[in-house]
Amino acid sequence: MPSKKKILILGGGFGGMHVLKELQKKIDVKNASITIVSEDNYFLYTPMLPEVASGMLNPRDITTAIRYFCVSAKFYQATVFSVDLEQKLVTITRKFDGKDHALEYDYLVLAVGSINNFFGNKAIEENSFTIKTVEDAIELRNQILLMMEIAAQTGSMGLQQKFLTFTVVGAGFAGVETIGEINHFVRKSVKQAYPSIVDTNINMILISSRNEILPELNKKLGESARAYLEKVGVRIITNVKAINAGESYVELSDGEIIPCTTLIWTGGVTTNSMIKSMNCEHSKDGKILVDKYLKLKEHSEVFALGDCAAIPDVDTGKFYPPTAQHALRESKIVAENIKKTLDGDSSLKEFSYHSKGMMATIGDKAGVASLMGHSISGVLAWVIWRTYYLLHLPTLETKIRIGISWAINLFFGTDLTRIGETKMKNLHKVEIDDTPSLKDQLLSDL
Ligand SMILES: Cc1cc2nc3c(=O)[nH]c(=O)nc-3n(C[C@H](O)[C@H](O)[C@H](O)COP(=O)(O)OP(=O)(O)OC[C@H]3O[C@@H](n4cnc5c(N)ncnc54)[C@H](O)[C@@H]3O)c2cc1C
CATH class of the missing domain: 3.50.50.60 (FAD/NAD(P)-binding domain)
Structure with missing residues (x-):
């Protein structure tokens, strides 16, 4: 055999x-x-x-x-x-x-x-949130909620502005979708539940190192996404890079220093x-x-x-x-x-694929999509995005879960609960070995 x-x-x-x-x-x-x-x-x-x-x-x-x-x-x-x-x-x-x-x-x-690429900039790495893993998304949500809670407790307008300034660096899919989502979330939550926050203190900023946003899509859709985001209160700064950051500021390559306690990095991967x-x-x-x-x-x-x-x-x-x-x-x-x-068949198959479409959500019931040469924006693009991604979820269970979560959000206000940090049990001292470790295997070979 x-x-x-x-x-x-x-x-x-x-x-x-x-x-x-x-x-x-x-x-x-x-x-x-x-x-x-x-x-x-x-x-x-x-x-x-x-x-x-x-x-x-x-x-x-x-x-x-x-x-x-x-x-x-x-x-x-x-x-x-x-x-x-x-x-x-x-x-x-x-x-x-x-x-x-x-x-x-x-x-x-x-x-x-x-993995995230910070291009060797330790200050940015240490002082930014990222959006690559599910833990990142949980941490970011907790940070946004914490900032709203703190802002609601200060009478200083300067401090409120600092706590409520959210800066996203990187204007590809991840950055644009993130700023679109959190802009809607923060503005809606403040209106719904934070009467002591002055909404003009909310600042949403998107930084792009290019002269455009969403370079993955065509120019027309990038411009349409930009016009929408600016209309709903996002400041878009193009042709600049974030070069430094601290706990409460971000410094840009054109010399501007943005006072802000939440920096989100989507500036590249490696x-x-x-x-x-x-x-x-x-x-x-x-x-x-x-x-x-x-x-x-x-x-x-x-x-x-x-x-x-x-x-x-x-x-x-x-x-x-x-x-x-x-x-x-x-x-x-x-x-x-x-x-x-x-099977011993040497006629391997070549990979060749040209995308028939790309799309992104950019806020509340708004999206942009490029499908089979057609450019679509607004509610229709958002509906197409949701339908496409819902259908492509891996299991029926996740489809149902997401369908329910979306439906709840249509009829009820945003959920503002902030669940705290968790503790992981360390098992280093417990002997749970079942097979020889690599080191043991190598040593026995000597
Ligand atoms: C916020 C965000 C939005 C995005 N939106 C879109 C979109 O709308 N459309 C689109 O087409 N793409 C999108 N992408 C890009 C897409 O997620 C990636 O291109 C895709 O996940 C790549 O697939 P992959 O299998 O190479 O990597 P991944 O899906 O990232 O999987 C890598 C796997 O390897 C595991 N792993 C990593 N290192 C190790 C290690 N050392 N040992 C063991 N396991 C390891 C990880 O845990 C993970 O399970 C988005 C990405 C992000 C972050």
Whole structure:
């Protein structure tokens, strides 16, 4: 009996989770075993993170346990520490006791996404909120609520302004959707429940280093989003960068200093140090360079996709953009090519995809969308956004949860409860070892 091939997927986000789903449909468990490793034990539906930050949705609405998708696969909640391409060995650090373990593979899928890029600016990193994880969204919502509570208790207009100034740096999808959401949330909440706050003290600021916002969409839609946001009270500052920040200010490259206690950074992403340290070809920004079949040139058993992969677009000569939409399409090709390789079929499938549309929400019942060459803005774009994303949620349960949360928000006021910090139990001293650690394995080899 030939031994079962080991398929190892790293990352349980848009790329990894969809490769898992596709492989489980295509592959006979008698021939191969599948293992997925991810830092969190859930899949996160990132396009709806800004709605969690504003309290429109609950964190559970946009997360689904990875085990839910594991029909025949094994799941490890752990951090991938390193990948040894020569020995076909992945080192993972378990979440609950911090111990290292080694996993062998025959086929490897790299889908660990991206991390925030502060471009080495420590002051901004230390003094800003981000919107990449569900914890980020919870922290941001707590911060917004805290600022409103503090502002409501001061009679000083200067302090109220400082507490109620929210500055978002980065005017791509994440930044624009975040400012749109929190602008609506803060203004509505103040009107509804904070009579001591003077609404002219609310300042919403969006900083773009380019001369436009939403560069992912066309110029007309970027301008339309800008006009809408300015109409609802957002100040948009273009052609500047945030260069410094403290607890209560942000400094811009044109010399302006904005007094504010909430800075939200969406200024860029990069790959994590584990990906950068891998011994293979990388793009200039540190992503894993793959060929048109989404595999490494030097290691045909290793595939990469999503935000951590640099995938050449032969039509444009550029790399495909890092979006969930692309990661989903890439996952189908990766799964198909692994199946073909397992079957000994060398006619691998090429990845080629050109997006038929992009859209963003920009506030209360407002959106912008570019669909099959048509530019749509306003309520219709917002309805299309909601319908599209609702339909593409991974489970019926999340669809129902989100449908209910949206309905509640249509008929009732915003929820202003601020749930505090939680405590995590440390299990470092508890011996829960079941298999030899990597260090033990290596020492016994000496
Ligand atoms: C606020 C926001 C809004 C967005 N809106 C849109 C949108 O509207 N449309 C769109 O197409 N895209 C959108 N995106 C981009 C989209 O989320 C990403 O392009 C997409 O998630 C990339 O998929 P991925 O699988 O590469 O990474 P991810 O989905 O980020 O998944 C990476 C996975 O790897 C895990 N991981 C990371 N490091 C390790 C490690 N060392 N060890 C183990 N596991 C690890 C993570 O826990 C995660 O599960 C948005 C992103 C954000 C942040």
